Amino acid sequence: MPNAFWCIVEDDRNGSPKKVMAEVIGEAARLAPGRVEAVWLTDKASEAGLKQLGEWGAARVLLLENAVFVPYRSEVWAAAAADLAAKESPAAIFAPVTSRQREFVARLAARLGVGLSADSVRFAMDGDKLVATRPVYAGKLLSRVTWAKSPWVATLRPNVFRPADAQPGKTASVERPSLTAPGAQMKFVERREEVSTGLPELTEAETVISGGRGMKGPENYVILEELGRVIGAAVGASRAAVDAGWRPHRFQIGQTGRTISPKLYLGFGVSGAIQHLAGMRTSKVIVAVNKDPEAPIFKIADFGIVADLFEVVPELTKEFKKLLEK
Amino acid sequence: MKILVTIKQVPDTATQVKIAADGKTIDTTGITWIVSPYDEFAVEEALRIKEKRGQGEVVAVSLGPDRVKEALRSSLAMGCDRAIHLNDAAWSAADTLATAKALAAVIKQEAPQLVLCGRQAIDDDMGAVTAQLAELLGWPCAYWIMEAAIDADGKTVRAARQVEGGLEVFDLPLPAVLAAQKGLNEPRYPTLKGIMGAKKKEIKDVKAADLGIASEPSQLSIVGLEALPPRPAGRIIQGDVPTAVKELVRALREDAKAI
Numbered sequence: 001m002p003n004a005f006w007c008i009v010e011d012d013r014n015g016s017p018k019k020v021m022a023e024v025i026g027e028a029a030r031l032a033p034g035r036v037e038a039v040w041l042t043d044k045a046s047e048a049g050l051k052q053l054g055e056w057g058a059a060r061v062l063l064l065e066n067a068v069f070v071p072y073r074s075e076v077w078a079a080a081a082a083d084l085a086a087k088e089s090p091a092a093i094f095a096p097v098t099s100r101q102r103e104f105v106a107r108l109a110a111r112l113g114v115g116l117s118a119d120s121v122r123f124a125m126d127g128d129k130l131v132a133t134r135p136v137y138a139g140k141l142l143s144r145v146t147w148a149k150s151p152w153v154a155t156l157r158p159n160v161f162r163p164a165d166a167q168p169g170k171t172a173s174v175e176r177p178s179l180t181a182p183g184a185q186m187k188f189v190e191r192r193e194e195v196s197t198g199l200p201e202l203t204e205a206e207t208v209i210s211g212g213r214g215m216k217g218p219e220n221y222v223i224l225e226e227l228g229r230v231i232g233a234a235v236g237a238s239r240a241a242v243d244a245g246w247r248p249h250r251f252q253i254g255q256t257g258r259t260i261s262p263k264l265y266l267g268f269g270v271s272g273a274i275q276h277l278a279g280m281r282t283s284k285v286i287v288a289v290n291k292d293p294e295a296p297i298f299k300i301a302d303f304g305i306v307a308d309l310f311e312v313v314p315e316l317t318k319e320f321k322k323l324l325e326k
Numbered sequence: 327m328k329i330l331v332t333i334k335q336v337p338d339t340a341t342q343v344k345i346a347a348d349g350k351t352i353d354t355t356g357i358t359w360i361v362s363p364y365d366e367f368a369v370e371e372a373l374r375i376k377e378k379r380g381q382g383e384v385v386a387v388s389l390g391p392d393r394v395k396e397a398l399r400s401s402l403a404m405g406c407d408r409a410i411h412l413n414d415a416a417w418s419a420a421d422t423l424a425t426a427k428a429l430a431a432v433i434k435q436e437a438p439q440l441v442l443c444g445r446q447a448i449d450d451d452m453g454a455v456t457a458q459l460a461e462l463l464g465w466p467c468a469y470w471i472m473e474a475a476i477d478a479d480g481k482t483v484r485a486a487r488q489v490e491g492g493l494e495v496f497d498l499p500l501p502a503v504l505a506a507q508k509g510l511n512e513p514r515y516p517t518l519k520g521i522m523g524a525k526k527k528e529i530k531d532v533k534a535a536d537l538g539i540a541s542e543p544s545q546l547s548i549v550g551l552e553a554l555p556p557r558p559a560g561r562i563i564q565g566d567v568p569t570a571v572k573e574l575v576r577a578l579r580e581d582a583k584a585i
Contacts, residue, residue, distance in 0.1 A: 071494055099469065102469070106455075107467070118454055141352075144549040148543060148546070185498065186496045249507075250509075255448055264585060285582045302558070303577060304561070
């Protein structure tokens, strides 16, 4: 349908959309009620996954189902999506910030010759134009941007936008547009799985625990992981801790690591250097525990405890356990 | 093998940034400028590839005003062989696509086998130019790479990209574009000899007309910059540890409804 707001589906690689899609669809529906369409490039979509997209509010699902889309390659995805966009003329193309979407939509925008607003945290219509707001300069400022022409291509920071409420029984019409599968230049060799911590992924978690220099060494992260298991939180680290070799880089929160925006952030022994704040300052509730009352993180914390983290963490784990057992 | 590295000069993270009078740009007075950290990983990787192969050329390219020469000079000090400075007022409000078009035009002239970029510049954090370059050139692309190895024939690069839950390894036929993630390598510090030598290396100024690029408005434009809304004042919870922790848990549950 011309003028639709496309939501590019990020899935779990097992045929179901990730729950961040409720946020993308929710925001698109707020801006363009009744004009929300999900566009899904996958090797296999499940029935349950398609149903989920309808319940979240997609009126229509454009399903591009082909083995060539997995594993993801921007050259293949951009070619297929651009062909479809030429036929459908969407007004906007939204996607959540994930490893593949951030590359794919940038490539797609270039192919369509339109602008891109990456990592957006707010949208508003100004007359018939979309204006996006996005953090810049290590999150020290916000930039409002607009497009010269549509489709307006944007990625949305996870955990920022209000998710759509699922409406049981609401369904989307599912269409499978014909597709000339584009050829791929790059060849898949292998996937190397990370050793799973059993905890949520950093950028997707609703609660994130972060350990800084105050953790004193790699062996002490077990106490944070134990707390993480109790409250279902991801465990990350500051640059100081990563550069000291205590945690692998994939756990780094901050400017040269991951940007997170959880509902609850708990920092232990994190001083709050600007480059760390750049990666977490849009968290909704910030808790800081540090021995140093002058630590800059207290300036942006909603709740602070000035104390030794090694006394606070076990106590906190115990109290949360009590609370959640109730 | 010729390798081209794109670099961007950005304000140092610790620098205070203030909104300029036009409301759309930052006031550059007193700003300390650095090479965007991810670009240093790209430069380092290019130098390592050249050193490993025992031959080749590494060309640093940057788009921006006169001050950008300083950033190019520091890349030359690290070991790049020469530099190209895309220096034209026509690009002063360039968005990622306009930047990518200018870079793609240089790449077509230079015809490198590999282009290395940083994962994103830490000023506007778009992270888009690498993929847009790949699209404009019709080349394969891999984002957030943690490893890169060129095969003996110089025909393909094997790159490992960081994704949620692991690494995905691909063979990309050259020419290709890669975006460097932190962890790819440890960038070297320029030596005194490198710094002295950099003064003699060429930095070529290039204008839009030299690339045959017609001036066109940016597809994405900045309406305005705004300061962050201040966070409400926080609360330091007093008392001994068990008391403070009990109060924190209560406040998170009942006041903030965060757990």
